[in-house]
Amino acid sequence: MLDSLFNPKSVAVIGASTKELSIGNRVLKNLVDFGFKGDIYPVNPKADEVRGIKAYKSILDVPADSIDVVHMVIPAKFVPQAFEDCGQKGVKNVIINSGGFSEIGPAGEAIEKAFLEVARRYGMRVLGPNCQGIINSDPQCRAYCNFTFTMPEPGFISIVALSGGVAEVIHQGFAAMGVGTRIYASNGNACDITIPEILRYLGDDEKTRVVVTYVEGLRDPQGFMQAITEVAAKKPVLAMKAGRTREGAQAAASHTGGLAKEDLATDLIFKKAGVLSFTDEGQLIRAAAAFATQPMPAGNRVGIITNTGGPAVIATDVLVAAGLEIPPLSEKTAAFLKERLYPEASVHNPADVLATGTAAHYRACLDAMMADDNFDAVLVNFVTPFFVDTDSIAREIVAVNQLRRKPIVCNLMTDTRQWTETVRILKEGQVPCFALPSDAARALAALADYRRLRSRKIGESRRFDDVDRAAAAEILAAAREAGRTVLAANEVYGILEAYRLPLPAWEMADDAAAAATAADKIGYPVVVKADAERIVHKSDMGAVALNLTDAAAVRRAAEQMGRRLGAADLRFFVQQYLPGGREVILGAKAESDLGHLIMFGMGGVYVEVLKDVVFNLTPVTPTEAREMIAAIKLAPLLAGVRGEKGVDRAVLAELIQRLSQLVGDLPQIRELDLNPTLAFENGAYVVDARISL
């Protein structure tokens, strides 16, 4: 559908300018310099030609039946009329490079609305406004519909982002590494063609092997998630999210006009979608270079070949820290190499062929590690001493690389201005090369991370049929009717019971005497909590009395709370007291347009001190629930350490899933906290809870 945009046969420029330093000139220059294979039509009412190309007074004068792409580089106020002309001419896509639209406020928004109406009427698509445009490096097309300056070689990586600044930084990063780009798209205000649409197009584009994207905030999280999940199922998607800190989010809001907030959801979307996420653009760029040409490793075990010691030590450190393994050579491999390398060579992993190591030595190591089932990938450290034939070494690396048996990354340590032929051989042979050992190791680690991410089957969420959705919905409706956004204790517990969340026995009581009666009924010991709308942090307000062992104590506690708190709507919540247990916390929080975030973590002081909590997006599957429990820092405490018994993690996992279903069924819930929940060797109980709408 977007093919006429990304693979245009003809490009016109409305606002083609004879001034060198204008975008209306630069776009033409870029099309010509990049060798566009289609037709180019400058449109300029005053010039006969622009940059030596015949110009037309109006788009309507262009001698073509239809035009695939029109650049508009004219003041905003003229744009709606230009769209009318384009519509009549049969233009398929318009790229608006100029600004002056929704990003400047209501006046610009009105213009945007006006030209969009025209576009829809004629079935035209719009990229931008206020955007860079697209690039397609396919030798059959070579469309540089963009005013930037990085001319990519053909490649396998496509880049898409709203932010032209960062997309261009990534693009420059590839160019500086000598890595090609397949398609580049930056859509600025994105008034029509969206990032999800472009993502889908790149997913379908056979020549795109890897998709790279950068986001600051999401306009349509659900649509983005659907699109990126579909694309990630087809090919690797590498993504970076910025605006991670409060200050970063503010900076992002100030240039995108978005909402400044710290954002957990985007990372969770990436994880759920199977997208590999980065926090460093350099690591993303270098990883993409490896993804572009290398097969995925079958596992985590890396063989290292080097001709210099230290860089292999660094690579080893980085790989191991990233969770990869550096297994020893098998006896067979060691014997094979002993025969082939110098006697002083180090026949271990890393295998050190020495600075004087030859092409045959490198080849022997490569062959051995490709054949040895103990290795899933190979990292080559390669310094280029003047006294060895480095071109031949490069050729052997390329020969093995082209078999694509296992991924190879190369830490090429050279002066690229002197060792041009060695560099060329490796580049043409599609060996991803990195100047620094850490960078090579991290690129390889990204391949392994991706394998882990994609081989993780999160499964389907489980649907609990024993819940009473209607009863819970009724409680919520009643509260809403009464104008309350914070639910009373009996409402909260009613909803939890409807979803079969395990609770200690409980009763509500209107006064101290009734509390004592309720306690008698429940059995001792009990807890008494004061309940009133304004009492939010119960413990801090002295509204909780624990471990009361008889009716007199209950009565006394309730009377004291009554005197101290004296709220008109004060009631007492009486509950069975459960001594011991491990305090955990569960929670749910509505995320606009994305369902809810589900939280799990250690309770009590650990929430604050260690921030030992993890999140997931609803619906949480059984696998994800188990992963959440295993992912917190204090997870070993839940599993049991040093003779201490662990807790019932199966019940906790079910609790997480029931909570996920609860907020999924009742999206009007804004926040729900099950804090604390006490986990025991057998069973777990929600001891206190809050729900707000």
Next chain:
Amino acid sequence: MLDSLFNPKSVAVIGASTKELSIGNRVLKNLVDFGFKGDIYPVNPKADEVRGIKAYKSILDVPADSIDVVHMVIPAKFVPQAFEDCGQKGVKNVIINSGGFSEIGPAGEAIEKAFLEVARRYGMRVLGPNCQGIINSDPQCRAYCNFTFTMPEPGFISIVALSGGVAEVIHQGFAAMGVGTRIYASNGNACDITIPEILRYLGDDEKTRVVVTYVEGLRDPQGFMQAITEVAAKKPVLAMKAGRTREGAQAAASHTGGLAKEDLATDLIFKKAGVLSFTDEGQLIRAAAAFATQPMPAGNRVGIITNTGGPAVIATDVLVAAGLEIPPLSEKTAAFLKERLYPEASVHNPADVLATGTAAHYRACLDAMMADDNFDAVLVNFVTPFFVDTDSIAREIVAVNQLRRKPIVCNLMTDTRQWTETVRILKEGQVPCFALPSDAARALAALADYRRLRSRKIGESRRFDDVDRAAAAEILAAAREAGRTVLAANEVYGILEAYRLPLPAWEMADDAAAAATAADKIGYPVVVKADAERIVHKSDMGAVALNLTDAAAVRRAAEQMGRRLGAADLRFFVQQYLPGGREVILGAKAESDLGHLIMFGMGGVYVEVLKDVVFNLTPVTPTEAREMIAAIKLAPLLAGVRGEKGVDRAVLAELIQRLSQLVGDLPQIRELDLNPTLAFENGAYVVDARISL
């Protein structure tokens, strides 16, 4: 002292070769290509000239009274005789590039010993063997006494490392960035001239502004620490340690012949010495580039100027995550900029001058942030649109940079092949430029880290005079005499008492009856622990009975232990029982040649689950002791959270210092654990302890 090596007036090459691909030829080529300002003397018994330079049959034939540097590129067996000749000739320094010495085993070691004897006799110094050599880029010298291939521009950064591979990677990294190198030294086997000596030389070298070093393991930790502390007091030292993982340490051992061990001490040396330590060579390289030309910031507050949104968001994230601040503009600064920037520009921090922003706009922002006391440093994001005069922008950045009021780093996003003039202006103006926003931000963060590190005064260690060193030493001597390496409980507690480490009241008892009597004397409740040499993990072996409240209970517990454990040397340790308290752990471990490592952390399951411990080298100063207590993850628990009282951190700090003094006074102690130590609101007590020799 090493000046004749690093600043030679004459260089001879013994083993000068006519073969292009030999080191004996390459060293000459490098000297010539680099423009060595001194005299060059090839020595070759068979050739009249090498690379067009007159050659001599023997070093003795060289027409010079003395020679500063001789390269030896001859087989190992000829080296001792060559040294004899050099000695007679009055050679000052010998660089042995060849291998075949101690790195290959005893035969090579013997040769090394032989030539060293000659060198000492004549007062010659030796770099290497098995090393690359040195480079001095000073325009007055231009000595490339090295067979590598990276020709540096003159610069301010000096590099020293045993590992030529990594030193060269770092060197290449500077060259690729267009950053100069001052002195380069890689000394391979380091049989004579050591890394500490070279470090000291670089410390005294006025033209070296920054010292960069890489280590895998330390041969002489004490000497290294002394040297690096001295140098770091004079100028920034940036260091990287590899072999951090077990596998990495093995890889290091295999190429250096060193000992494979995970190594905490090196990082602690760096910290104590005030050396900025890195785990990523790329970050080290980029940080050094900033250190080379920028003043140190006075604080953590960064102003950001950009002409494109996204990269400033990324930079903000990285800076904030690294602990820096992005304060808002002061009203005055905002007003100043409002008048000078485009109306659509974002007058915040980051300040966005827009892609169309001019040199005047950048200058206004730079001036404002330099003048505004709210900022300690400035990060400039600078993309180079074709439609603005980027050269002028570069010139303004340079003009402000040259005032050296506050550090500036620049994230220059361009195609360096097209924007050559802009790049040149910034480079000549000594503005550190980085292609990626994260990299620029991290380099700036390193400056701030360094300021923090250097402004931290660790002070002197405190000497406690109330200790009884003699008593403790006597106990140790007796144990050693008896051939025991694990001390008995009464010995351990005797030593702790001698150093006034606070203990609960305790008694030793030989049998159950005596235990009950001891308990009566101490007062209840008590703890009874079985004590015998083979009982190491008491709790796991059922050798501890807690909270015994009367004599009968004590007797019963002791009898049961006697039956169950039945050791011949079994005795009972009876101790006052202290309920409650926070479990912490203190420990000391001998580090060869470096005193001891002192450990502090949360005790119990947290040691295992969170590895929540920190280390320091003896002697631990009061400041360091406080820092250790504040540095653990669960430190807020010790300070007190959410109404829970904190513990007596002053007493814990004293405990750490007394422990430090104890092992400092008694270095024969191999390991000492005070585990657990219970910390209370007032006071702390060592509840169990172990000492081994």
